[in-house]
Amino acid sequence: MSQAQEIAAFGLELVQAWRRTSASRALIREVQERRVRLVLAAASRTRFYGGRRLERLSDVEPVRKADLQARLDDTFTDPALSKAALLSFVHGGAAPGTLLQGRYLVATTSGTTGHVGLFVDDVAGWARQRAVVFARMFQGLLTPDGFAMLARRRYRLAFVIASGGHWLTSILAGRMPTLGRAFADSRVVPVDAPLPHVVAELNAFAPLLLHSYPTFIEVLCAEARRGRLRIDPEIVSAGSEPISQACREAVRAAFPRARLVETYAATECLAMATSCPHGAVHVNEDACVLEPVDDCMRPVPPGTDAPRVLVTNLSNVVQPLVRYELTDSVTIIDEPCPCGSPFARIVVRGRTDDTFYLLDGDGRAQAHPPIPIEVAFLGVPGLLQYQIVHEAQNRLRLSFVADDDGRPSEVAAGLEDRLARYLGDHGLLEHVSYVVDQVDAVERHARSKKLRQIESRVGRPAGEVVAAIAARR
Ligand SMILES: [Zn+2]
Numbered sequence: 001m002s003q004a005q006e007i008a009a010f011g012l013e014l015v016q017a018w019r020r021t022s023a024s025r026a027l028i029r030e031v032q033e034r035r036v037r038l039v040l041a042a043a044s045r046t047r048f049y050g051g052r053r054l055e056r057l058s059d060v061e062p063v064r065k066a067d068l069q070a071r072l073d074d075t076f077t078d079p080a081l082s083k084a085a086l087l088s089f090v091h092g093g094a095a096p097g098t099l100l101q102g103r104y105l106v107a108t109t110s111g112t113t114g115h116v117g118l119f120v121d122d123v124a125g126w127a128r129q130r131a132v133v134f135a136r137m138f139q140g141l142l143t144p145d146g147f148a149m150l151a152r153r154r155y156r157l158a159f160v161i162a163s164g165g166h167w168l169t170s171i172l173a174g175r176m177p178t179l180g181r182a183f184a185d186s187r188v189v190p191v192d193a194p195l196p197h198v199v200a201e202l203n204a205f206a207p208l209l210l211h212s213y214p215t216f217i218e219v220l221c222a223e224a225r226r227g228r229l230r231i232d233p234e235i236v237s238a239g240s241e242p243i244s245q246a247c248r249e250a251v252r253a254a255f256p257r258a259r260l261v262e263t264y265a266a267t268e269c270l271a272m273a274t275s276c277p278h279g280a281v282h283v284n285e286d287a288c289v290l291e292p293v294d295d296c297m298r299p300v301p302p303g304t305d306a307p308r309v310l311v312t313n314l315s316n317v318v319q320p321l322v323r324y325e326l327t328d329s330v331t332i333i334d335e336p337c338p339c340g341s342p343f344a345r346i347v348v349r350g351r352t353d354d355t356f357y358l359l360d361g362d363g364r365a366q367a368h369p370p371i372p373i374e375v376a377f378l379g380v381p382g383l384l385q386y387q388i389v390h391e392a393q394n395r396l397r398l399s400f401v402a403d404d405d406g407r408p409s410e411v412a413a414g415l416e417d418r419l420a421r422y423l424g425d426h427g428l429l430e431h432v433s434y435v436v437d438q439v440d441a442v443e444r445h446a447r448s449k450k451l452r453q454i455e456s457r458v459g460r461p462a463g464e465v466v467a468a469i470a471a472r473r
Contacts, residue, residue, distance in 0.1 A: 097174020382406020
């Protein structure tokens with residue numbers, strides 16, 4: 001029963017979501033408002049909102065992950081669900097993507113920030129979110145009769161991901177066989193398998209769509225450049241980590257025929273934003289509401305950087321997530337896109353959690369968000385990958401993997417030079433210590449296998465925080 005429901009929900013939403021990509025802005029608003037009302041009606045039934053009747057989003061206070069998780073038992077609309085039931089399911093050896101009580105999918109966040117979260121939705125809700133992502137991924141690649149063609153070609157999708165716990169990507173991959181039989185062939189390759197094995201699997205399968213983490217896509221691009229990986233994908237889709245400029249350039253060089261699709265997803269809402277054929281990232285306003293806010297949860301207007309964003313998931317009526325805080329830095333762009341999409345554009349800069357707070361000579365904390373740091377290391381010759389960790393106050397560790405044809409000592413010198421210049425430009429050279437280390441592989445998070453290229457293990461200091469402004473540009 002649930003399998004038929006899942007395929008029906010996916011298929012129906014796929015067709016409708018694909019049509020909406022060329023619909024009017026007014027129609028999108030209408031769909032969004034209708035779905036908001038459904039989610040608010042569901043939220044009104046939970047103990048979390050005390051049975052209050054919620055009519056508008058603005059009636060709902062923003063909610064933080066810790067507050068929601070602390071009252072988890074109050075967040076479900078089905079009384080058969082409880083924190084205890086979810087915990088015993090995920091710790092009881094059930095494979096990721098299998099169903100709880102015959103209809104629910106349970107996801108945990110990997111806890112890269114130290115807080116593990118538990119989330120639940122029914123299979124139909126997940127399928128609808130997923131259908132929106134697929135519809136946007138194939139935007140412009142399908143002709144009106146393209147769905148029939150898609151079925152004839154048996155689209156081959158490869159997911160190179162963490163396949164262990166109950167997190168987003170392993171659940172998606174785990175549900176793929178069900179959807180796959182109806183729509184495509186899929187294969188999951190564990191990202192932590194030996195690289196030659198990953199390459200051999202991909203060569204044998206010849207995927208038309210390749211999905212992985214941006215940092216691992218870079219590794220695969222290097223394998224393609226060396227002639228070991230011989231695939232010709234139409235779509236390279238990247239998610240779970242912020243995507244770097246270096247990754248974009250590597251994909252362009254290694255897979256010139258492929259469109260790089262960026263997805264902005266979270267366990268709490270899978271289909272937040274997807275990039276279009278013009279490379280702009282559009283909010284999937286038929287799957288979510290995104291509200292950029294400042295540190296005090298006040299709305300931030302379009303065109304202005306917001307340090308966090310509130311998400312309302314428009315599919316989940318099992319555990320309604322309304323104005324739920326994500327600590328990602330985003331900017332809404334209020335300009336039309338040449339692709340003609342009716343959906344608002346967004347720039348996602350990624351996790352504000354990983355801002356480096358470095359103390360200057362006067363003891364003030366300078367805030368260094370991830371992107372400028374990343375830009376400082378663009379185009380170091382012979383560099384395959386790196387990770388920079390703020391491991392103790394004003395102490396940085398930079399680990400790197402040299403390319404096959406790169407000389408490690410030269411790469412190390414290049415990185416040190418860039419880092420010293422970056423610190424010098426901010427008046428920090430005498431106050432920040434660092435080590436540069438060559439490694440065989442950059443360390444991924446033990447369970448989620450995500451790689452945080454720019455990672456802070458140091459919190460925001462209590463005192464004054466000032467923006468980091470470089471002396472030279
Ligand atoms: Zn566009």
